[in-house]
Amino acid sequence: MPQVPRNEAQDWYFRRMLRTIPLLVQDCAFEWRFPTFEPRAWILFEVASWLLNHKVSQWLTDDMVQFALHIEEMVRGDGVIPTLEKYGYRCTNSSDLRLVTGWLEILVILHKILPELQVRQETLDKIYHPSVGTYWNPDLGLKVDKNDGTIVHNQIVYQFTPVFRLTS
Template sequence: MSNSSEAPPCASPPYLVAWPSLVSRSIAAWDDLATNEQPTRNDFPRSMLEECHSLDDFLVQGGKPLMLWFFQQRSAFMSQKRMKKWSRSELDDYVLLPSLPGFVTRHDCFFVSPFWRTQNHPDPDGEYLRSHQAELESQTWSYIWVDWTCMPQSPRSLPEEAYFHRCLRTMPGIIRNCIGMTSDIKTFLQHIYEMLKTGVQATLAKHGYRCSYVRDRQRFHFSIGTIRNIMDHMTWFNTVQIQYYSGAELIRFEGTLVVDEQMHTFTPFPRWVSSKITILGAC
């Protein structure tokens, strides 16, 4: 006979149970995403993820040495009535996708950053959500990234805070790889593709694009490969202050670019220091 005075064993928090499932589901998803053009196979991200034995173990690393993003599964996004806030109790809604070539692509992933209608919730009555669901229902994709849903929100634990700031710094990588052709940006993307074929200046002249400031149209004779390297390094090596490319010196936090010994200035990039943004030394 059991002793009625004994307390029942404590059940594990749901997120502890859901974490191993998230790991195995994510690795299985990578196999489906893998293509012959993918230069990096699954061995490195898999070993890294399997070494994280809990959600907090994963979060506290802040995505180092490799960032893995939470992407909501299509079924979860299309079935919800309101945009879900990121929650450690909702891990079954997600997969984790590595920030490596071939894993996050326009074919499989979509990016949404809604306009916030209130301070506490971007879409409290689901109006924007229904619009997005209607727009995306006929399109081919499997995973979606929404800031409210895929990044830990306030109030955050210390591990969640570390991961949140890593997300902010690497978000350009998601945007670049996920933005697809929708009706509202169709013309813009067509012009982007046209630039690849006929050149930037020819496309600007053909369609009558104008710059608010003449200096914004200054041309730098960088190859496409160099420009891609600049954008990649700006995303992934976001704490490096000075970067060098084909005779050019870029100081991102001071907002200077030196090309052929001539200095050009731009709005400095924000620097994250101890969870605060520092620009030109001012918090």
């Protein structure tokens, strides 16, 4: 994805591809190095997607540790929004923060309610498609509504920041 500064064509491409980032990140392995920690929300999402949806037996690089600790806080019950606010997470485009927040909340909820890794990955593969607003799996007792920001699992309702809007 082209980063800032972008020309007009790159900006158009970036906006179009923004909806597909979760699908792209889902199965990617990556490595990077940052000289100092910066609370960047998209990076947190990338690390969370990797840590919460893969069998992680490899090492964490020094620059991933802070992100991993913040993900741990979100999962153990502090929640996504309080963790983002506590550490001042941001996006270059401030409007992206709502989208990243929703995707992180979905990851955390599904990590808690779908403990089997393969089931969670298959579910995310389905709901990550930008054209899917609602996903229903009666075998799992699971309904995800990306427009309303709800996950219903075995009649228990979980809320997240909506990530799908027909009007956007």
